[in-house]
Amino acid sequence: MNRPLAFGVRKKCKEGMASMYEPMTENYRSLLATCRAELRLLGYAKGTAKLCGAGEMLRWLEERGLLDLAEVGKDDMAAYLAYLTTRPSATGGALSLYTVTGYLFSCKLLFDYAERHGLRGGSPLLGLELPTPPASTRKAVSRAVINKLYQAAAEDVRTTVLLHLLYGCGLRRMEVVDLNVGDVDHQNGLLYVRSGKGKKRRVIPLAARVAAGLKNYQKRERWRWVSGANSGALLLNDRGGRMLGNVISRRLAAVVKRAKVKEIITPHVLRHSVATHLITKGMDLERVRDFLGHDHLETTQIYTHVNAGDT
Known part of the structure; x- marks a missing residue:
């Protein structure tokens, strides 16, 4: 039955x-x-x-x-x-x-x-007429909108750090989740992504504003959320554990609401935005590719066609 x-x-x-x-x-x-x-x-x-x-x-x-x-x-x-x-x-x-x-x-x-692994031959999905969703467009927001987000997060140190990582470093959401304290090299102004998409490693140079924000958080603020069960995660939740992806999304949604911006902004929109802004400022595509951790230059080239309004 x-x-x-x-x-x-x-x-x-x-x-x-x-x-x-x-x-x-x-x-x-x-x-x-x-x-x-x-x-x-x-x-x-x-x-x-x-x-x-x-x-x-x-x-x-x-x-x-x-x-x-x-x-x-x-x-x-x-x-x-x-x-x-x-x-x-x-x-x-x-x-x-x-x-x-x-x-x-x-x-x-x-x-x-x-x-x-020899458990069957071929896929039964082959030959089926599968639904195709409409092609997605790469979305980005202007620098003016980014500034509004930072202003709205000014009194919330963890949300400010979150903006530094998602926008200032162009990290994917899960890359933020996986960051540990030791992944930030303050002496050399570098951030290490130990295992990005496809288990790829990359090193990201920190802009002065981002470096200062991360250092302030680690040296002066992070202790507020440290608990005995802390795993060494860079971003901590209210109980002292690693801040997970759903919490990151909620914190970003909250600051977007406080900033009173009309755009829909997700962690990946911030990643798209920094890529677009770097390209419009004249950074070489190869450097942007390395910054984002793309495998192929063709993926990065998509951002040359993104319209972020007043970038």
């Missing part, structure tokens, strides 16, 4: 709002665990390696008696795709195209893993 998926076993993903449905059979649970471990070793982002969409797919397959991934065919995946387009989201509406394509990408990673 096919029970509604809502009654399946599930665990909350630690990052983001999505729920991750955990399969109940040992076969699928083991498959998911080993695939996650390999993706982490390959340097996939933590959110991607959680395989939330693949976990839900496996639970959906179990509900329909398909307990071996080798038995799953194209028709089964077409049915799963139809299910995703009708399944309600956590807020009650339909899943967005971005969410659906993200789930399917997660499933693709699982099928690719199974093929690499």
Whole structure:
């Protein structure tokens, strides 16, 4: 009997709002665990390696008696795709195209893993007409908006440091989460990203304003949140632990609200903005690429076409 998926076993993903449905059979649970471990070793982002969409797919397959991934065919995946387009989201509406394509990408990673390890041949997603979300545009905000954010954060030292890291250093959100105290070299004015996207390391020169802000925080302010359980993280939450991605996003949203700016600003928008501003100031693309940690110059060249208004 096919029970509604809502009654399946599930665990909350630690990052983001999505729920991750955990399969109940040992076969699928083991498959998911080993695939996650390999993706982490390959340097996939933590959110991607959680395989939330693949976990839900496996639970959906179990509900329909398909307990071996080798038995799953194209028709089964077409049915799963139809299910995703009708399944309600956590807020009650339909899943967005971005969410659906993200789930399917997660499933693709699982099928690719199974093929690499001889657990099945080929992916049942091949040949399906998959939804394509509208092409995203790189968004950036002007320097005037950035200044308003800094002004609104002036009385909040941790939020100011957050702006220094996301905008002043162009870090990704998870790169901020992973920073430790020892990653800031005050003597030489450098910040070390030990394991960025794809496990890449890079060294970022600190602008004078950023260097001064980080030094002030570490030398005079950070002690306020240090606890016995502190792990050495650079940014600490109110309990003295590492400040995680959801808290970073909430703090940024709060300062955007205080600044009374109309633009939608996320951590990645700040990264886009500093890249755009550096290019418009005349910095070589190669240097901007190294600053951002891009693999290919073509990725960095996108920012030459971004319009940030009065940059």
